[in-house]
Amino acid sequence: MVLTSVEKMVSLQKKTSGIRNICILAHVDHGKTTLADCLISSNGIISSRLAGKLRYLDSREDEQIRGITMKSSAISLHFVKGDQEYLINLIDSPGHVDFSSEVSTAVRLCDGCIIVVDAVEGVCPQTQAVLRQAWLENIRPVLVINKIDRLIVELKLTPQEAYLHLKNILEQINAVTGALFTSKVLEERAEKETESESISDTAPGDQVYDWSAGLEDTDDSHLYFSPDHGNVVFASAIDGWGFGIEHFAKLYSQKIGIKPAVLLKTLWGDYYLNTKAKKIMKGDQSKGKKPLFVQLVLDNIWSLYEAVMKRDKEKIEKIVTSLGLKIGARESRHADPKVHLNAICSQWLPISDAVLSMVCSKLPSPLDITAERVEKLMCVGARTFDSLPPETQELKSAFMKCSSEGTAPVIVFVSKMFAVDAKALPHNKPRPLTQEEIAHRRELAKRRHAEKLAANQGKELSEKPPSENSSEVTDNTGDMKGEEQQVTGGSVKQEADNKESFIAFARVFSGVVQRGQKIFVLGPKYDPAEVLHKVRDDSKPYYLSSAANDLPLVPHMTSCTLENLYLLMGRELEDLEEVPAGNVLGIGGLQDFVLKSATLSTSPACPPFTPLNFEATPIVRVAVEPKHPSDMPQLVRGMKLLNQADPCVQVLIQETGEHVLVTAGEVHLQRCLDDLKERFAKVQISVSAPIIPFRETITRPPKVDMVNEEIGKQQKVAVIHQTKEDQNKIPEGIQVDSDGLVTISTPNKQATLSVRAVPLPEEVTRLLEENSDLIRTMEQLNTSLNEDKKTHEINQKTLDRIREFKQKLEQNLQGRKWRNAVDQIWSFGPRKCGPNILLYNFEGYKRSVWQCLGNTVKEVSKYRDFDNSIVSGFQLATLSGPMCEEPLMGVCFTVEKWEISKVGEMLSTSSQDSGERDAIEHKQNEDITLTSSCTGEVCRVNEDEDSSQSVPKSPEKISKHKGEVLLADCYGPFSGQLIATMKEACRYALQGKPQRLMAAMYTCEIMATAEVLGRVYAVLSKREGRVLQEEMKEGTDVFIIKAVLPVAESFGFADEIRKRTSGLASPQLVFSHWEMISSDPFWVPTTEEEYLHFGEKADSENQARKYMNAVRKRKGLYVEEKIVEHAEKQRTLSRNK
């Protein structure tokens, strides 16, 4: 029976100091949902006997079938500790990597988290990942070491061994926390240092800098997990028990007469009890003494398990009476000893008490939100808190106060939208009958029964008293009405059946939200400064609670009404009228305003919250289409809904016109497809094979051939295959030097470009990838500089990061080949932030991406107006390479020559729109042959500009040029020609070099026992996986294998491993990096040895070619394949006839 009514919850919501917003985080299968079950059963929502079996929060059917959680879901619990009452808003999260975005949505709404660790498996990759996520959100963790029963039953450890094992796990997890902490302190130190440096720029003398200094000053003891700090609970969720050491400290202080405080300090650690002296001594293992923890705690648990498992009735009886427990006869006689065990343990050491009291005493309430967290939430991207408008800065105090007063501005964050069946909404649900209604129904039933009897007897009794008759009639009509109501109710229900309702998963950070309230919806790109600017001018108060309509229109801001507010109770929702600050809630009616996440506020000064940190990169793509083409509209609608309902999925229409789903992994993909089929689109769909992403790159020419002979030494056999030559066939009009410099002119012959492609060093490519966000920021800064738009001042921190990035590039690009390269970077690509570089290496041009650092003067040259075309051409070339139209990676293109002839210059004038014409005009007077060595000219151009601007131009001149322009127009606008030419030049330059494909790689960590190790390796090698590391987990017989695996070979990998090892090993795949496939996709045997070794076709070996052709086929590109495989043989046969 549910013990706490909704009214009670509502009253608890108002006491902010008693609220705890927490989530449960862990690696997959470490027992989060089982633990949640135990906590829920303490509130009577599910029976304690079902706790752990039901997995109540796994409400989806596929979650139950697969046994993993796929979404985060919340439930509110009531807990009483002493005379304090608490409201615990608990969020269970998934542990599978594919759903790590759901973890991000959960941690944002919480102030604390319970980290669960499996006592056997210890710290796993996702444990580290969730610790990092909690850390990034500044939320405080407590630890539950779960599944201790496995140490007893499965590993059969002795209590002493178990103690060492647990100690080891604690050390591991503290090491992870320590690493996070150290990196943060060092970062802060460095920041402070640069700040003070910029203040006192010329500090005399050499400063000796001690990097570790910051670490000693900062107290970090509260960060670590230690049983004596009270932030660790040892538990077995499945058996329903758990304890913190204070429980035993209290218990034994009476028994042995030692102060509880002393016991608390010594119960964990190398202390032993000197029974004679009744003293606790510090001792080491060598003395053969049992640590207190083993003697007083573990021994007891072990002996209980032993007694129950061996069904030692006497001993059980003794233990049960000594603990003062009452065990029902049904449990004690149950065939499964586990049931008996559960009954004893859950009474003796109830896990929910242990965990919830730790949560209430160790985790902060919403009132304790730290200033650091608030600032982090309020500052999007590279902005600092100080650069926000003053009205916005004032809101910080609202966050800190977390006040529920009417005057406090309402601030709400929506972290995700989730879909529920409209049926499940409280107002559509059949409501339980009240006592009166039940009485009424009973009465009706009685009468009906009586009527039946009367009817049977009616044959005998022909007459009836008239009064009874009339009452019957009225009754009947009453019944009819009831039926009618039911019918209408039914049709409403049917309508509701077909509709998905979206509920926002949200938290109130300040103020009270009310049903029907009007509120602003602020998108992630919203800038409060814009509104404040306008409002300030109008001299209206900036804080507008109800007059939402009066505000000027600004981008990324809308207003809406909060239609429904819900209390989230796992599978159920309860209607609420209002929700005060500090609570987690569901909001209905936002689906038209919020896509995935948003900030809601009554104050336009509120900044949008920083976006969620998503750990997983969506990488698995499939194309979907309806089985019946006419279902297309439903599918498109369904995909839109799916996009809204999942924080991580991407839904897009590719250039090819395919509808594509991008998901984080196979399990995620399966879930998305199920959702699409059964909930959102409700049509049959067919799904393509996964679209595997590749990258194209180039490499240095090889020194040896495929049979390891040095190239050039052998004689080439007669060329059997023409493929290679065909591939590189170069059309007329393009010059290619022996060293790979490609020279090409625009169709109208007015401009000529020379481009060279070289591979970038690996570290540089990596650096570019890691810093793609920074590059994007740089790009934005440069654009605003070019447009002379003064947006927000450039943040010092960002500038420092850009400088550091530049420095790192310089370090990695050294040698003669790369001289000055970094300063000459013109653009990055594709999409202006990708891992390829465009350099300019001709004189007379100076505009690099480092403009925002302020060290390049804005200059004007004849090239200026077309540099965009060149950059665009480069962007296009890097977006799709020549091998199979996949993006490029790790390639550097250098423009070594760029000539524009006189006519070209003039053309430029006409192709630009009139606004730009003035700036270009001066060039017409110039005589131009531009190759390297025109630096002098640039200066002249500058001078010229001034004079030409002051002299009015004659109208005839312009019209004359126009005439000329018309002549050349058949080739299209000049800028367009340049783009196409640049793209072509890049492509040919690329083809001049040995090209390679790059494959996306997963890393995976597989845990396997020794007996299945061989089979794991077999599967790995079959799928071209590479083992990086293999180690044995201490104290167990489990091996941890770290391996990398190409994404292309990964489909079905997890399933295959699971099958081959009978479910003993289950890997999780995480996208890690791109790796070059060493074989040349265009390779054909050319020497005699190669020919002998690989045969004529030589395609069995060439994995790269297989991949390339598969992609080309998918994209509908030409694939060179022999359709008739053995034509010669057939011909010979026919001749013989």
Ligand SMILES: Nc1nc2c(ncn2[C@@H]2O[C@H](COP(=O)(O)OP(=O)(O)OP(=O)(O)O)[C@@H](O)[C@H]2O)c(=O)[nH]1
């Ligand atoms: N032996 C033992 N098994 C446990 C314990 N707690 C949970 N399990 C089992 O571990 C498995 C996974 O439990 P879940 O609660 O679903 O794990 P989870 O962390 O929620 O998993 P995901 O949500 O998929 O990440 C289930 O089969 C549980 O029965 C425990 O204390 N002891």
Ligand SMILES: [Mg+2]
């Ligand atoms: Mg779970």
